[in-house]
Amino acid sequence: MPRPLNFRQIEAFRAVMQTGTTTAAAAMLHTTQPSISRLLAQMQSASGLKLFDIQKGRLRPTHEARELFQTVQRHFLGLERIEQNVATLRQSGTGELRLGCTPALGLSVMPAVVHAFLQQHPDVHVSLQTIGTPQLREGLLHGQFDLALSTMAMRHPQLDATTLHRGNAVCVMHPAHPLAARKALHVCDLQGQVLLTLHADDEIYLQLQDTMQQHGIAAASTVETTYSATICMLAAQGTGVGVVNPYVAAVFAPQLRTVPLQPRCPVEVVLAFPPQSAPSAMAERFAALLQAHFAALRGAAG
Structure with missing residues (x-):
C-alpha cells in the first residue's frame, strides 16, 4: 500500500534527477551515496512507482519519474521564492516604506530624514505623501501609511500618537x-x-x-x-x-x-502608526531616525 513521502526522500529524488547520479546527488546534499540510494528505494516503495532503472550501470529515470520531477520542481521553486522573500524581509523589512506627513514637515523635516534612511537602506522603495492631517488620519485608519507625521493632533480612539518634539510658532x-x-x-x-x-x-x-x-x-x-x-x-x-x-x-x-x-503658541510634532498591525521593521527604523533628528534640534536649541 502506498505511503506518504517525506521531505528527505523527495529531496534525494530531486537531487538525483538534477545531477544524474547518486554520487553527485550525495555531494550536492552533503551526505553519502548509500544514504541517497536508500532514500530512493524507500521512495519507490512508499509511492508504489518505478522511478528508475539501471542501464549499463547508470540510473535512468522512468516516464513517471520525469512527470513527478516537474511537480517537485514547482514545489522547490516555491520554497526558494519563500526563502528569498524571507531574506529580503530580514535585510530590508517589507522593501517599501509608505510615509505620510503634512506639507510643512514634508518641506522641512522629512527630506533630511528620508536621505539618512536611504543611506542605510538604499534598496527600500519610499513613498512620501504630503497631505493634510485629516487625510493622514484616514490614511492610517485604512492602512495606507506605515507611519504619519503631523504638526496637528491626530485625534482618534484607535490611534496612539507620540509627541516627538515641542516648539513654538x-x-x-x-x-x-x-x-x-x-x-x-x-x-x-x-x-x-x-x-x-x-x-x-x-x-x-x-x-x-x-x-x-x-x-x-x-x-x-x-x-x-x-x-x-x-x-x-x-x-x-x-x-x-x-x-x-x-x-x-x-x-x-x-x-x-x-x-x-x-x-x-505651542506647536507639537506627532507621530502615529496604523492601528491594524504592529509597525514594520522599516517603519521602526525610520521612526528612530525621526527621534534622532528632533533630539538634535533640542540639543542645538539648548
Missing part, C-alpha cells in the same frame, strides 16, 4: 519690515499689520486668533492660505507678517527675519 517677515529689528514680537505688535495666516481649522491659526481676541488686537487685513511655505514666500515679498511653525520657518531663514511670538 514664530513670526516671519521681510528683513526690511519695520518690526524686523525686534528680538521678539508680542501679539499686540500685530495691531494694524497685514497678517499672513493659515486656514481657519489650523491649530496655530486658532491659537493666534484666540490670543488676539483676548488682547483686543485686530489686523489691518489678513491673507489666508493653505500652506506655511506660501506664508513664508509672501513674507519674503514684504506682503506682511506671517505666523508659522518653526520647522518651515527654518527652511526659508535666508530670505526672512524670524522672531519668537509672545505669548507662546
Whole structure:
C-alpha cells in the first residue's frame, strides 16, 4: 500500500534527477551515496512507482519519474521564492516604506530624514505623501501609511500618537519690515499689520486668533492660505507678517527675519502608526531616525 513521502526522500529524488547520479546527488546534499540510494528505494516503495532503472550501470529515470520531477520542481521553486522573500524581509523589512506627513514637515523635516534612511537602506522603495492631517488620519485608519507625521493632533480612539518634539510658532517677515529689528514680537505688535495666516481649522491659526481676541488686537487685513511655505514666500515679498511653525520657518531663514511670538503658541510634532498591525521593521527604523533628528534640534536649541 502506498505511503506518504517525506521531505528527505523527495529531496534525494530531486537531487538525483538534477545531477544524474547518486554520487553527485550525495555531494550536492552533503551526505553519502548509500544514504541517497536508500532514500530512493524507500521512495519507490512508499509511492508504489518505478522511478528508475539501471542501464549499463547508470540510473535512468522512468516516464513517471520525469512527470513527478516537474511537480517537485514547482514545489522547490516555491520554497526558494519563500526563502528569498524571507531574506529580503530580514535585510530590508517589507522593501517599501509608505510615509505620510503634512506639507510643512514634508518641506522641512522629512527630506533630511528620508536621505539618512536611504543611506542605510538604499534598496527600500519610499513613498512620501504630503497631505493634510485629516487625510493622514484616514490614511492610517485604512492602512495606507506605515507611519504619519503631523504638526496637528491626530485625534482618534484607535490611534496612539507620540509627541516627538515641542516648539513654538514664530513670526516671519521681510528683513526690511519695520518690526524686523525686534528680538521678539508680542501679539499686540500685530495691531494694524497685514497678517499672513493659515486656514481657519489650523491649530496655530486658532491659537493666534484666540490670543488676539483676548488682547483686543485686530489686523489691518489678513491673507489666508493653505500652506506655511506660501506664508513664508509672501513674507519674503514684504506682503506682511506671517505666523508659522518653526520647522518651515527654518527652511526659508535666508530670505526672512524670524522672531519668537509672545505669548507662546505651542506647536507639537506627532507621530502615529496604523492601528491594524504592529509597525514594520522599516517603519521602526525610520521612526528612530525621526527621534534622532528632533533630539538634535533640542540639543542645538539648548
